[in-house]
Each structure stands twice: as C-alpha cells, then as structure tokens.
Amino acid sequence: MTPDIETKRIVIKIGSSSLTSINGEVSRRKLEKLVEEVVRLKEGGHEILLVSSGAVAAGYRRLGYLTRPDSLPERQASASIGQGLLIETYCDIFMSHGYVASQILITRDDFSDENRYNNARNTINVLLERGVVPIVNENDTISMDFLKFGDNDTLSAKVAGLVDADQLIILSDIDGLYDADPRKDENAKLLHKVDEITPSIEAAAGDPGSANGTGGMKSKIEAIKIAMASGISSFLGNATTKDIVYDAVHNHAEGSYFEPKNNIQNLNQKKQWIAFNSGPQGKVTVNHTTREAIINERISLNPTDLRTITGRFEKGAVVTIIDVKGEVIGLGVVNYSSEDLNNFISKTEIEMKNYEKVAIENKHLVCHLDAEVPVNSLVTN
Numbered sequence: 001m002t003p004d005i006e007t008k009r010i011v012i013k014i015g016s017s018s019l020t021s022i023n024g025e026v027s028r029r030k031l032e033k034l035v036e037e038v039v040r041l042k043e044g045g046h047e048i049l050l051v052s053s054g055a056v057a058a059g060y061r062r063l064g065y066l067t068r069p070d071s072l073p074e075r076q077a078s079a080s081i082g083q084g085l086l087i088e089t090y091c092d093i094f095m096s097h098g099y100v101a102s103q104i105l106i107t108r109d110d111f112s113d114e115n116r117y118n119n120a121r122n123t124i125n126v127l128l129e130r131g132v133v134p135i136v137n138e139n140d141t142i143s144m145d146f147l148k149f150g151d152n153d154t155l156s157a158k159v160a161g162l163v164d165a166d167q168l169i170i171l172s173d174i175d176g177l178y179d180a181d182p183r184k185d186e187n188a189k190l191l192h193k194v195d196e197i198t199p200s201i202e203a204a205a206g207d208p209g210s211a212n213g214t215g216g217m218k219s220k221i222e223a224i225k226i227a228m229a230s231g232i233s234s235f236l237g238n239a240t241t242k243d244i245v246y247d248a249v250h251n252h253a254e255g256s257y258f259e260p261k262n263n264i265q266n267l268n269q270k271k272q273w274i275a276f277n278s279g280p281q282g283k284v285t286v287n288h289t290t291r292e293a294i295i296n297e298r299i300s301l302n303p304t305d306l307r308t309i310t311g312r313f314e315k316g317a318v319v320t321i322i323d324v325k326g327e328v329i330g331l332g333v334v335n336y337s338s339e340d341l342n343n344f345i346s347k348t349e350i351e352m353k354n355y356e357k358v359a360i361e362n363k364h365l366v367c368h369l370d371a372e373v374p375v376n377s378l379v380t381n
Ligand SMILES: Nc1ncnc2c1ncn2[C@@H]1O[C@H](COP(=O)(O)OP(=O)(O)O)[C@@H](O)[C@H]1O
Pocket: 014, 015, 016, 017, 018, 171, 172, 173, 174, 176, 177, 178, 179, 180, 181, 182, 183, 204, 205, 206, 207, 208, 209, 210, 212, 213, 214, 215, 216, 217, 218
C-alpha cells in the first residue's frame, strides 16, 4: 500500500509513565491505546518502529519492591522481569490486530562499534520491510551504568538516525515542551513550533515529572538536538491525548513540533555514526587560522596544522577536532595513530615540512572534517 503522506518511516518513543501504572505494573489499557494508533498508521502504509521504556517500571513490583529501586543491580533485575512482561503484552495486542511485533535490545556498545551498528540497521530494515513492528529498548539487564544510554530519549533519536526515519515522535505524560518547567512556573507556555534549540530552551528543560520517568525534559531536548542535526523532524506530545500519533504525523496535533533548519543537510549514515555514536577516542588541537579554514573552506588537516594531541588512538579512529580555546569544531577519522602524530609534532620545523610534503604527495592527510555538524548540535558520547 502507498503511504497516505510523505512521512513514511516513523519512530515512536514512549516513556515508562505512559505504559505502566503508578504501582509498578504493565497497563494493558495504555498499551492497547498505543497499539491501536500504530495499527492505524500501518494501515495507511507507514513503517513504524517503537522505542518503548517501561521494563524497570513494569518489573519492580514482582521483585517485591513497593517503589522503583535505586541500586543498579535491583533495577537490572526489575528490568529482566518487566521487559518480558512488556513484550508479551505488546505481541499479544499486536497479534489481535493481525500484526507481528519483535523485540530488539540494544546497548551503547552496539552503537559505538560500526560493524554492529550497520548490522543492527540491516536487521531492522528487514523487519520493517516485511511489515513487522520492531520494539526497541536498552538492554538494561546487562548494560553497565557508565556505559548506558541511560534514557530512551537519546536512544530513540539515535535509532531514528540509524533507520533513516522521516519523523521521531516522543510521547510523554505532558502536552509538549513548555518555555519553563510547568511544575515550577504556572505561567509556563507550550511551544508549538521550535526551529532551534537555544540556550534558553535548554535552561527551561527540567527533570522527570514522575517517580517512573528517568530523563525528564532535559534528555528529550538532547534527543531532539540529535534528530534535528540528522535532518529528522520531531514531535513531542502527550501519550494520553486521543489520536495523538495520527495527528502528529498529519501535522495538526496539540504538542511541540521541531523542524530541522533548511540549511542542515541530512547527514549520511557514515557521518551520523561518526557524529553521534562513534565515541571519539582522542582530540587534536588546531590553531585559530586553521579553525577558520576548516569551517569556511572545508580544508583537510595537514600534519603541520596540529598543535597538540590528546588520548591514545589507532589509525582509523574518530577524534574530536578542537581549537586552541578548547571549542569543538567537529569530528574526523584520522589517518595516523596518536603515537605517530605525537612523534610528528615533536619534530623540528624543517623535518616537519619534509614529512608533510610526503604526506600531501601521498594524499595521506591527518583527517577531514567528517562530521560537519553545527557546533551547538554536536553531541559526543
Ligand atoms: N520545560 C518543560 N516542559 C515540559 N515538561 C517539563 C519541562 N521541564 C521539566 N518537565 C517535566 O518532564 C516530564 C517528562 O519527562 P519524564 O518524566 O522523564 O517522562 P517520560 O517517562 O515520558 O520519559 C514532565 O512530566 C514534566 O514535569
């Protein structure tokens, strides 16, 4: 079936409080509402991928806790119970509508390894093309605290980039983004359309609203920054509003729309991986003149452009390119290891010139600016 509008592939992220009851159980009623909305879009020809939170919130009660536990092992044990319950309920409801759903559990490591990243995309593409609804969550039970995405908002934006989605819809327990935290400021106003995440928007975004939420508005804004920099439109709205998903796709929902700027080109898959997932392994510093040339003339870095090298990395690693003031210019894949580059910058000027001549003749420059993401949108691990 041909999609009824241009927005074909959609990633929908839904938070814990919108799927579970306050006392820690899967709410079948809430899942039914979401699935009915997804089915309506599927019948219109859209491909839908869900990023669903709720594993911890759905599991802690059965472990014997009255509230969401604080320690990592207790939360991981809760997720181990809750994830199964969630997927069982999703699959059952989707099946009653004639659709197959599948489970995908991802760790941050899977995204920082380029082969695993590409492998995840190929698998998800097969599922989407064959009409399945993949349901993604972080693999909470085995993710180490310091290596976690931590919140599914960021995960959903990265997944939207991974599958080249047309739209990211984030459903929460609030009508959208307000210009101040609505719990603290009763005059806070809903922002219907946002073209740029300014510092004042970042300052307005506060912490979670319920005991079951994790990232709050802060992590939603971080996620939307990634989506915008990847050229993906986003929408933020209330999961309980009638027809919210259908209306969000058709541009007339009550909530906040975030449109990437026209001058932001869709980053290709390789650049998205470099910008948002690679986790740079070191830094190279360049002087002010080189900074200007990198940004304005898109020059590649010559060995003599380098001032300092930080970190240990091998040839082929992703590094952050910064200027002498420490400001990030972008990211690039290096043609030399940190050891080679450190050896090089310790040479005399004449030795350097000779070395550089050979490097240029062999087209073996230090690196290009591979992730041409506007500096204020650049999110590194
Ligand atoms: N500027 C803001 N606009 C809207 N909501 C905000 C803002 N700042 C903080 N919040 C809070 O963020 C909460 C949503 O985040 P969270 O509790 O993590 O939900 P979820 O479980 O859906 O991810 C809202 O309930 C609201 O109280």
